[in-house]
Amino acid sequence: MDMTIRNNASALRAFSNQMQVSASNVANALSDEFKADRAYNVEGENGQVQTSISETQASAPMVEAPLKTNASLKDLSNTDIAEEMVVQIQAQNGFDANAKMIETYEETTGTLLDTLV
Known part of the structure; x- marks a missing residue:
C-alpha cells in the first residue's frame, strides 16, 4: 500500500475519532458538571494523522x-x-476529502492496470 494511502487512512480514523468525541459532547450537553472534550488531529510519524484528546477548560x-x-x-x-x-x-468534510483521495487513487490504479493488460 502506498504511503499516501496509509496517510489518508490514518486521517479517516482521526476524523472519525474527532466526530465521536464531538458526538459524546453533544450527548452529554445536558448533564450537570460535564466537561466537554476536544479532539485535535496532529501529524505523527511519516505523515500519519493522530488524534490528541483533551478536556476543555x-x-x-x-x-x-x-x-x-x-x-x-x-x-x-x-x-x-x-x-x-x-x-x-x-x-x-475532512473525512469526505480523504475518502475521495483513496477512491481516486484506486480508480487511477485500476485504469493503469487495465491499460497494461
Whole structure:
C-alpha cells in the first residue's frame, strides 16, 4: 500500500475519532458538571494523522440547584452546541476529502492496470 494511502487512512480514523468525541459532547450537553472534550488531529510519524484528546477548560454556567433548599449552586455542562456543530461539519468534510483521495487513487490504479493488460 502506498504511503499516501496509509496517510489518508490514518486521517479517516482521526476524523472519525474527532466526530465521536464531538458526538459524546453533544450527548452529554445536558448533564450537570460535564466537561466537554476536544479532539485535535496532529501529524505523527511519516505523515500519519493522530488524534490528541483533551478536556476543555472553559467554565460552565452556575445555576441555583432547584431541588436544594439551601440555595446552593451547581455547574452545568460547558458544552457549546454551536461549536460542536462546526467541529462535526469540519470532521465530515475532512473525512469526505480523504475518502475521495483513496477512491481516486484506486480508480487511477485500476485504469493503469487495465491499460497494461
